[in-house]
Amino acid sequence: MERYAEFFAQPLGLFGAGARRKLMPHLRAFSPRRVLLCTDAGLMAAGIASEMEQLLRETAAVDVVVFDGVVANPTEPCVRQGVAMYKEHGCDMILSLGGGSAHDAAKAIALMAVHEGTVWDYVGLNKLRHPLPPLVAVNTTAGTGSDVTRFAVITHVEKRTKLTIVDRRLTPLIAVNDPELMVGLPPTVTVHTGIDALTHAVEAYLSRMATPLSDACALKAVKLIAEYLPRAYARGTDMTARAAMAYAQYLAGIATNNAGAGAVHAMAHQLGGFYNLPHGLCNAVLLPWVLEYNAAECAERLMRVGEAMRGPLAARSVLEGAQRAIEVVRDFERHLDVPNRLGLLDVKAEDMPAIAQQAMEDPTVLTNPRRATASDLEQILKAAL
Numbered sequence: 001m002e003r004y005a006e007f008f009a010q011p012l013g014l015f016g017a018g019a020r021r022k023l024m025p026h027l028r029a030f031s032p033r034r035v036l037l038c039t040d041a042g043l044m045a046a047g048i049a050s051e052m053e054q055l056l057r058e059t060a061a062v063d064v065v066v067f068d069g070v071v072a073n074p075t076e077p078c079v080r081q082g083v084a085m086y087k088e089h090g091c092d093m094i095l096s097l098g099g100g101s102a103h104d105a106a107k108a109i110a111l112m113a114v115h116e117g118t119v120w121d122y123v124g125l126n127k128l129r130h131p132l133p134p135l136v137a138v139n140t141t142a143g144t145g146s147d148v149t150r151f152a153v154i155t156h157v158e159k160r161t162k163l164t165i166v167d168r169r170l171t172p173l174i175a176v177n178d179p180e181l182m183v184g185l186p187p188t189v190t191v192h193t194g195i196d197a198l199t200h201a202v203e204a205y206l207s208r209m210a211t212p213l214s215d216a217c218a219l220k221a222v223k224l225i226a227e228y229l230p231r232a233y234a235r236g237t238d239m240t241a242r243a244a245m246a247y248a249q250y251l252a253g254i255a256t257n258n259a260g261a262g263a264v265h266a267m268a269h270q271l272g273g274f275y276n277l278p279h280g281l282c283n284a285v286l287l288p289w290v291l292e293y294n295a296a297e298c299a300e301r302l303m304r305v306g307e308a309m310r311g312p313l314a315a316r317s318v319l320e321g322a323q324r325a326i327e328v329v330r331d332f333e334r335h336l337d338v339p340n341r342l343g344l345l346d347v348k349a350e351d352m353p354a355i356a357q358q359a360m361e362d363p364t365v366l367t368n369p370r371r372a373t374a375s376d377l378e379q380i381l382k383a384a385l
């Protein structure tokens, strides 16, 4: 606790049913001429993007250009298309509407709107040179935390990996978490994104960079997710559960933004890039396996995670408590119908050495509580097959 630490959060978060409408007066602070609405074809088809477009035009009196070319696990060509549209139409602000893919794409578009070269030139920590146009993130999932974080994760198709740009200037200036936009989320996406948030909270809590501030956010997120994700999965229209999950993913985002993540994310980024799998699903399958690997190194903290999810664990020792906590996580995931093996996702054993090797390059591996080598990660992946 004595070591130097930094903590930051974004300037403004809006929560609760109807929060998207409350956003409009806040946009005046940026005096935008023309907003790029960065979203995907699914939200266009569902009418959610056109409702936002109308709100921007009629309530905020802002000109809007819609870019609906965001793909799941956004790629560099997707970013380039968005940048071309942003420049062609003389935009001066970006509003992303969607889940992590829309927000990450918007962050990279904002970056490349004012920087030279390609997006790959900015992979790593604090490589940005100029201020970005204002970013506002409106969430439709709960969630990746991308609405509140300084990370943009972009898929490198040729290298079959995901690369992360980390810079505080990528943080959206406003995040909107309106549960009314989340009621239509299908049950599997609810679970994948919800477990992504759980993984952010758990990895941040066990991280080498955890502080009392990130702990407070992480543990509260774990509690909320344990209580409300099963409800949101069982009945998507449960507004109390959707609203609670929106808060939970935000708290988990703040926690991971400050304390980092761990080996689950390091490997999930590779699996997602290699096989184009949903990020949250990769996390969900890997989480218990990585906890097994980490348990001895962070037993007491892991026990606290289990207690936050389930209450007292009746363990006779801290190590037993840590094992109980892993059982709690496995049990929680089983009830959400999450697959417990990578093999069920068509992941191939022969790819594991390359994936483990790539995961060592991912910045999230550095904050894992146990120092991992490529062969450690390969063993975890093989155990999880």
Ligand SMILES: [Fe+2]
Residues within 6 Å of the ligand: 144, 196, 200, 265, 279, 283
């Ligand atoms: Fe994540």
